[in-house]
Amino acid sequence: MPKQYRSDVMASIHETAEGLYGAGLIDKQTMRQFDDGCLTPVTPLAPEEIKALREREGASQAVFARYLNVTTGLVSQWERGERHPQGASLKLLSLVARRGLSAVA
Template sequence: MSRRMKRMVEEAKELHAIGVMSDTDFNEIKRLAKQAEINDRIAAVKAMSGEEIKALRVRWGMSQSVLAHTLGMSKESVSKWERNEIKPSGPALRILNTLASKGPEVFVS
């Protein structure tokens, strides 16, 4: 949490303690601060070229079919991504980024 956000929560805590701020407003400020903290920690989605997608797949020993299954996509989509015919959507990129950083085990239940 940023220094500014921490200060805002501390000031809200003081105002709440002396009865100037309602429980509802204080809880909303705490909720927004927690949400901002989570948003700051979420990594940006990195675009990936076809070559990068293929290298990622090969790195983890995955076939196009297995990668497609992991993503909930068709094998044809993965093939077109790798040939740079189409680009993966935001949600697919998020999953590809997660696969790149954490490996396929993160998807095993």
């Protein structure tokens, strides 16, 4: 999955920093600061937002779960607020929110 940047300028800055890191001219801690500043943050989604996203895409919980490679029960728990998506699942949901379900198909 390609990196998502805040803007084209931030993409250029981050790619330059990656080159400097690869050449050993900046350390890992500095590279992390560039990551935090340049990459698009992933924000948590409320249960209602997850359900609205799924319904917008016209998918059942089972189909939506299949696209995200999670269980139907987990999607149901997200939508009821019993559990909250984290890590890769949250990133995939953010991608679906921006580009649609076809982006992860």
